[in-house]
Amino acid sequence: QYQSPDASKLLTGTSVIMPMYNASCWLDECLQAILHQDFTGTMELSVFDDASTDDSRNVVERWRERLEARAISVVVSGHNSAQPRGVGYAKNKAISQSCGQYFCFQDADDVMLPQRVRLQYEASTLHPNSLIGCKVQRVPEGSTERYTRWINTITQDQLITQVYMSHGPTVVMPTWFCSRNWYLKVGPFDEGGKGVPEDLLFFYQSLRQGGGVARVDQCLLVYRYHEKATTHSVTEETIWKLRVDFLQERVLSQWESFTIWNAGKQGRKLYRSLSPTNQKKVKAFCDVDDNKIQKGFYTYEESKQRPKPKIPVLHYKDASAPFIICIKLDMTGGVLEENLNSLQLKEGMDYYHFN
Incomplete structure (x- = not known):
């Protein structure tokens, strides 16, 4: 249960919110980076240790004196x-024991650059009802290459239009920064534990x-990308269902009819x-696949309706907007992107990506 911090201790600055579980091998680098922030406001580090079996807690305690010497x-x-x-x-526990008016979420295995807290604090004061993210450097280099490119290159408009993509939140959780007031309006985080995408649930x-x-x-x-990251415990099916439900709630409920772009498995x-x-x-x-188009229809065999629904399969140039696009971006050598551009459609109005 969320407890409001003691009003007399409430800061005007930022609490770095750090959940921790068996992170001792990364903590020195992580904490040194917090020490070297160029933010001049009040700063606090709030750590909640989720039953670590290594010496994570001791590592944090070893840094206490240095951090407090820097008024953190x-x-x-x-x-x-x-x-x-x-x-x-x-995360909820780390928040409930913290005092800052703003939260900088930090994973214990990641490393913040010196200007992170300052720049995100400035952005958050301008956008108090927003989740603020940033660009990232992925290590080891080359891991999750397409995902990293997506994080760093989608436009500000696409931060809203691409929220149905399989990548998850358009600003990734390890980069989040927000006001305490906004967290209180939206939260707390889901506490279902392993396998629950608490970041996507909060984001939606x-x-x-x-x-x-x-x-x-x-x-x-x-x-940092590594095999022990909690992200790996969430199944694709869990994410799929959340995304479908959100798409239906936010987009399809507003449309009278639409076309699914992809007559294959995903569509x-x-x-x-x-x-x-x-x-x-x-x-x-x-679609663009002649074999699928020549069949003429997709028959929904599992339907209880009689006769079973038969949905036409058209060439994309013969189809009409709005579209839900079920083809992965950045995977067709630019062909999908060129086809979309040729139709002169507006993302977020004429189409949404769902893959």
Whole structure:
């Protein structure tokens, strides 16, 4: 349960919110980077240890004196249960013991650049009802290349239009910065534990509440990829269902009819995942594959309707907007992007990406 901090201690500055679980091998680099922030406002580090079995807590304590010498106050707590309670729980606990009016979320295995807190604090004071992100440097270099390119190159408009993509939040959780007031309006984080995408759930809830999304267009975080990252515990099916539901709620509920761009596996899967009401709105599939187009129709075999629904399959040039595009970006050597550009459509009005 969220507890408001003691009003007499409430700061005007920033709390770095750090959930921690078996992070001792990364903590020295992480904490040194917090020490070297060029932010001149009040700063606090709030760490919650989620039942680590290594010496993570000791490592943080070893840094306490140096951090406090730089006027960065340190709050550390945790629990020693047999099992960790999960990232959502640890974030909520770190927040409830903190005092800052702004939150800078920091994963214990990542490294912030010296200007991160200052630049994101400035952006957050201008956009108090937004989640603020930044560009990242991915290490090891070359890991998740397409994902990293997407994080760093989508436009400010696409931070809103591309929220249905399989990549998850358009500003990635390890880069988040927001006001305490906004967290209180949206949160807390889901505490379901392992396998729950607490970041995507919070992100969608923030959008439902009318929140904005913004990005500082500088690289302010070294974002580490490794096999033990909690991201790997979330299944694709869990994410898929959340995205479909959000797409139906935010977009398809506003449209009278639409075309699914991709008559293959992903397009048909999206069709089958829709509510009966939204299935009826699908006027066609479109594609560039002659074999699919020549078949003429996709028949929905699992339908209880009689006769079974038969959806036309058209060439994309013969199909009409709006479209839901179920083809991965950056995978066709630019062909998809060229085809889209040739139709002179507007993203967020005539089409949305869903892959």
